[in-house]
Amino acid sequence: MKPPPFAYFAPRSLDEAVKLIDEHQDDGKLLSGGQSFVPVLSLRLASPATIIDLNRVEGLGGASEMPDGGLRVRGLTRHREIELSPLVARLNPLLTGTMPHVAHVQIRNRGTTGGSCSHADPAAEMPAIALTCDADFVLTSVTGERVVPAGEFFQGVFTTALEANEILTEIRYPAWPKGRRWGFEEMARRRGDFAIVGSAVLVDFDEAGRCGAAKITIFGAGDIPLRIAEAEEMLVAKGLTPETMREAGRITSAAIEPRDDLHASADYRRDVSAVMVRRALEQTASPLRTGVAA
Amino acid sequence: MNVSTRHEITLTVNGKTETRTVESRTTAADFLRDDLRLTGTHLGCEHGVCGACTIIVGEASMRSCLMFAVQLDGTTITTVEGLAQNGKMTVLQESFREHHALQCGFCTAGFLTTATAFLKETPDPTADEVREALSGNICRCTGYIPIVEAVLDAARTIKAAKG
Ligand SMILES: Cc1cc2nc3c(=O)[nH]c(=O)nc-3n(C[C@H](O)[C@H](O)[C@H](O)COP(=O)(O)OP(=O)(O)OC[C@H]3O[C@@H](n4cnc5c(N)ncnc54)[C@H](O)[C@@H]3O)c2cc1C
Ligand code: FES
Numbered sequence: 001m002k003p004p005p006f007a008y009f010a011p012r013s014l015d016e017a018v019k020l021i022d023e024h025q026d027d028g029k030l031l032s033g034g035q036s037f038v039p040v041l042s043l044r045l046a047s048p049a050t051i052i053d054l055n056r057v058e059g060l061g062g063a064s065e066m067p068d069g070g071l072r073v074r075g076l077t078r079h080r081e082i083e084l085s086p087l088v089a090r091l092n093p094l095l096t097g098t099m100p101h102v103a104h105v106q107i108r109n110r111g112t113t114g115g116s117c118s119h120a121d122p123a124a125e126m127p128a129i130a131l132t133c134d135a136d137f138v139l140t141s142v143t144g145e146r147v148v149p150a151g152e153f154f155q156g157v158f159t160t161a162l163e164a165n166e167i168l169t170e171i172r173y174p175a176w177p178k179g180r181r182w183g184f185e186e187m188a189r190r191r192g193d194f195a196i197v198g199s200a201v202l203v204d205f206d207e208a209g210r211c212g213a214a215k216i217t218i219f220g221a222g223d224i225p226l227r228i229a230e231a232e233e234m235l236v237a238k239g240l241t242p243e244t245m246r247e248a249g250r251i252t253s254a255a256i257e258p259r260d261d262l263h264a265s266a267d268y269r270r271d272v273s274a275v276m277v278r279r280a281l282e283q284t285a286s287p288l289r290t291g292v293a294a
Numbered sequence: 295m296n297v298s299t300r301h302e303i304t305l306t307v308n309g310k311t312e313t314r315t316v317e318s319r320t321t322a323a324d325f326l327r328d329d330l331r332l333t334g335t336h337l338g339c340e341h342g343v344c345g346a347c348t349i350i351v352g353e354a355s356m357r358s359c360l361m362f363a364v365q366l367d368g369t370t371i372t373t374v375e376g377l378a379q380n381g382k383m384t385v386l387q388e389s390f391r392e393h394h395a396l397q398c399g400f401c402t403a404g405f406l407t408t409a410t411a412f413l414k415e416t417p418d419p420t421a422d423e424v425r426e427a428l429s430g431n432i433c434r435c436t437g438y439i440p441i442v443e444a445v446l447d448a449a450r451t452i453k454a455a456k457g
């Protein structure tokens with residue numbers, strides 16, 4: 001249970017960091033909070049020759065408001081900072097509300113949003129939230145920045161659009177429209193464990209209180225978090241009622257291809273997915289689930 | 295000696311400044327136990343699951359098995375050895391004894407460091423908040439109930455002392 005030997009660099013600037021990862025892209029790995037990566041090293045699932053520690057890179061952490069009212073979360077922002085940030089609570093209460101489900105406080109004190117999304121565990125919450133919010137991922141390398149939408153960023157189990165020489169430097173969450181409400185529900189065996197399955201939803205109510213748009217994500221039910229467009233469209237067409245919320249759950253169950261694993265069978269995941277979606281949608285009935293613009 | 299695999303670090307541990315040379319791959323936990331001989335920090339799982347290795351970095355509780363010693367350069371940390379002052383246990387430690395919040399004691403350092411950081415942030419917690427805060431620490435002996443009681447009682451005692 002000891003990490004293999006490696007050469008260690010702790011760059012102070014992003015410029016230095018992108019140069020280092022470019023130089024070492026064949027045998028080097030980035031280190032953020034280490035809350036997923038250090039176990040990988042200790043279990044010897046990976047033995048990179050070089051580790052580039054991002055923790056001392058100036059300006060790589062923190063959340064801020066964008067000119068258009070969106071939320072910018074820099075890669076090295078700790079989970080705990082997001083959980084406690086009044087700015088995040090105002091601009092994206094779905095992030096705030098989800099954070100207590102991510103691991104335990106000692107892990108949230110160290111783990112980062114960039115690390116979590118780069119790691120891309122199928123059961124992780126942050127990728128699911130980014131997908132629900134149609135967030136944009138900013139990837140930085142020696143050649144500059146490129147922006148990848150969440151829908152294209154997650155590509156498979158532990159697999160993302162990141163090239164070996166790129167750093168995830170920023171996630172941009174679009175501004176919340178007026179009338180938006182959120183819901184989040186997950187099923188885990190123990191508090192702080194990765195979810196067996198979970199669902200995040202956003203519903204945009206128009207002035208008349210009708211469902212103008214809906215976003216439904218299911219995670220832990222496949223290789224990557226998934227948006228269920230058919231259920232989203234059905235809710236816009238029929239509105240939110242106890243029956244349509246159940247129907248959204250049924251559509252989700254039919255749309256996913258979960259796997260059997262140690263934690264749950266595929267059938268169980270399919271059944272629970274329907275319940276997670278229904279419950280997350282039911283939460284949007286509460287006026288407590290609104291954002292700043294509501 | 296390859297410069298990038300060995301590093302000189304300086305940090306403050308339990309109020310004392312230490313300067314050492316460490317290998318890149320040495321975890322903070324192994325550094326504390328093997329180099330500084332602070333063996334109060336225990337290692338259960340060595341991959342982030344059990345919480346036995348929790349230390350306080352600055353003000354925040356963290357897993358010392360998931361950090362490298364080299365990352366401690368410039369930090370101020372507290373381990374279980376740094377809680378008692380001049381041989382006098384803290385209110386929380388006394389409360390653990392009072393409530394039989396330990397049996398074998400293997401998990402205790404992690405619970406004490408976690409709860410110390412937690413009570414600073416949340417001086418007047420509910421039982422649910424205590425349970426949530428301690429959810430990242432595993433105890434195989436006590437069944438947790440006495441641990442939760444000890445933390446709640448410590449919070450009351452600290453509050454009463456402040457008047
Ligand atoms: C006991 C335990 C329980 C947990 N429970 C949960 C949970 O319920 N939900 C959950 O979501 N997570 C959970 N986690 C994981 C935790 O959230 C991690 O913090 C997170 O997955 C990884 O973030 P990190 O900053 O620690 O990244 P690291 O561990 O440092 O890195 C993870 C991977 O991402 C790469 N990487 C890191 N930063 C970047 C970057 N900026 N650009 C490109 N690549 C990068 C690294 O090379 C590595 O491959 C748990 C962890 C533990 C130990
Ligand atoms: S030894 Fe660090 S969490 Fe178990």
Ligand code: FES
Nearest residue numbers: 397399433434435
């Ligand atoms: S007292 Fe034995 S593990 Fe907690």
